[in-house]
Amino acid sequence: MHFRLNPTSGVPIYLQLMEQIKHAVETGALHSGDQLPGIRTLAGTLVMNPHTVAKAYRELQHEGLIEVRHGSGAFVAGGYSSTNDSLRIRKAQGILKSTVERLISLGMAEDEMRRLFEYELLQLRENTTIRTGK
Amino acid sequence: MHFRLNPTSGVPIYLQLMEQIKHAVETGALHSGDQLPGIRTLAGTLVMNPHTVAKAYRELQHEGLIEVRHGSGAFVAGGYSSTNDSLRIRKAQGILKSTVERLISLGMAEDEMRRLFEYELLQLRENTTIRTGK
DNA sequence: CTTACTGTGCCACTTCACTAGTACAGTAAG
């Protein structure tokens, strides 16, 4: 359970924390019922304000990913890490790993990769959501 | 020359604009010497404040990607879109396009793809920057 | 010079992410 946040990326820290927790759940690093670190504990190790962690937990609870019980702590909700999913994720990880390696061999910088990837996602989104053909 | 910005993503708009312009230059949609739209013009079509566009241009100038001449306008700087680069970019685009398609066939959502991709980039960064092996 | 474009600078204001300290409330174990 170690997170890596980038305070200078422009993305709000609480959103980054949420993403990392989601990632941990998706990849199986966290399972249903597992207890998340306490708000103050996490804030201490990540060198940030407890309120920021609390906000991340609150948002994740609204999304249904975790369950926050007042005096007890925060726990990963049920019905997320089916074995079927974890296999799917592992496949995807393999694909992306080799993809990134190929891009590196092309001499691509991290920023360039990210821009091209986001561009592909944009194309995808437009092809699936645009229905008003003028 | 059309940009797509997402005001609700948490990423500052001026940063998104910068990324899109960089992308346009890298992919060859903009070439060295090309004039960028005027600050007021762009702000009008993108429905945002001229100051936001100005900030993006200013930052891009600091990075050396564009050249801003006071009474004339903003122009793409030289020495960026060599034909060698555009071929490299096209290869990378092909790779990423097929990668995204494979991820979609796995049933991955856009958020999941982005998280896994960012994770791979993180792995990469750590493997190349960590030198203090204790 | 005049006009119409370009970018730049200044000021006020709103919103939001984040920090900081403090206090309150639920839970579980001694």
Added chain:
DNA sequence: CTTACTGTACTAGTGAAGTGGCACAGTAAG
């Protein structure tokens, strides 16, 4: 009950992003 943990609520402040309006300055063409 007491203690020590959990999350929650409140207030106040800082800083950055973005909006809005206005004035200024450089450039190029008539």
